[in-house]
Amino acid sequence: MIVTIDFNSDEAFYIQLCNQIIFGIAIAEFREGDNLPSVRELAEDIGINMHTVNKAYTILKQEGYVKLDRRKGTVIAVNADKYKAIGELTNEMKVVLAKAVCKNISCEEVHEIVDKIFCDFSK
Amino acid sequence: MIVTIDFNSDEAFYIQLCNQIIFGIAIAEFREGDNLPSVRELAEDIGINMHTVNKAYTILKQEGYVKLDRRKGTVIAVNADKYKAIGELTNEMKVVLAKAVCKNISCEEVHEIVDKIFCDFSK
DNA sequence: ATATTTGTTATATTCATAGTATAACAGATT
DNA sequence: AATCTGTTATACTATGAATATAACAAATAT
Structure with missing residues (x-):
């Protein structure tokens, strides 16, 4: 899945990231167990700071969309x-x-x- | 209608104000033509600054929920x-x-x- | 006419959050 | 041993939220 940032939006970058990943889960482009790119890799790709990506991941973890797997990194894990x-x-x-x-x-x-x-969502 | 502010919320005061007034219109506690309290009066009542109330009124105006009547002040006027x-x-x-x-x-x-x-909403 | 009220504008200050930058750390992998 | 993962710490800049004081034009009330 291609995550993009609208630099002209008034929405915070980390909010945009969270919403896009949640969107990706909803349309099943991300599936249970899939691993997200590392904070450094994603930050590099979209041209923002590592900490901003980390903030998004931390929130997604708190809200039960991903979890940390010490082997794979951050993986999709929806706590329903x-x-x-x-x-x-x-x-x-x-x-x-x-x-x-x-x-x-x-x-x-x-x-x-x-x-x-x-x-x-279902297509 | 009693407008209140949650000072512990992470939502901006002016957003809370907008939402509550929109809510008031939805449950028909505010009706077309009713006038809102003046920016100074409302600010005094709930214990916040005049400009914060004014900011909320300005947004509600832009989004088509109220308008300015030079005689009455700010009145409910939904632009549907x-x-x-x-x-x-x-x-x-x-x-x-x-x-x-x-x-x-x-x-x-x-x-x-x-x-x-x-x-x-309808009761 | 004068004083008061309406929203509005201007300027300045304080404070919190967003975003960046550099660096280091503990676990796990290669 | 080197490299990758997320995480933490510290510091800085920029922006927006909220406050404070002041003034203005239009309308109202006395």
């Missing part, structure tokens, strides 16, 4: 604490859906968007 | 550019739903969460 995940998802959705309601987007229209996104 | 709103909603949902997919949350479970949140 579903109960916790649903709670976090609900909170994030509240903010997003409040905007939708303000803009007169209906519940049915949201469902359509959800279906479309899920469909995109 | 639905086409644009759906595009923004879709982008925000992609990030949130990617996490959901990683954590094995199904499309149906997301629909249930969406319904529950929409239900909460």
Whole structure:
């Protein structure tokens, strides 16, 4: 998978990295057990500092998307604490859906968007 | 509506303000034409600086949730550019739903969460 | 008319975070 | 022994968040 950085974005580099790797897992381009490039290698590839990549990896580890394997390095390992995940998802959705309601987007229209996104992930 | 600030949150004050006011519109606690407290009054009430409140109001104006009425001050006025709103909603949902997919949350479970949140808004 | 309130703008300061840079360390591999 | 992994420490720069004081134009109220 090709990880890229938008240097003009107002989003922090380490956030962009986290989101792209999570995206990669969602579309199954990264699979359980796959190892990510080393912090130094990835930093070199995309032209940013090693510590910024390390920060992203550390967060992904805390949030249960990867783990450290002393043999391979950082590998994909999703800790599916579903109960916790649903709670976090609900909170994030509240903010997003409040905007939708303000803009007169209906519940049915949201469902359509959800279906479309899920469909995109599985192909 | 009572606007509050979580001083221990890692979210910026002005972001918290924006989200709460958007929330207030979504649950119809704020209605079209209602006027918000003045920047100085609200800042005084919640114990933060005037400019921080002004920053939130400026963003809400840019994103089409309020407008300036020279007579009343800042009033609720939702600019429902639905086409644009759906595009923004879709982008925000992609990030949130990617996490959901990683954590094995199904499309149906997301629909249930969406319904529950929409239900909460309309009461 | 005068005083007050509205949002807005300008300037300056403090503080936290993001990102970079160089260096070193413990485990594991080659 | 040399090389790779993530990790930690320290230091620096730049940017944004939040505060503080001050002033301005437009509208309102007395």
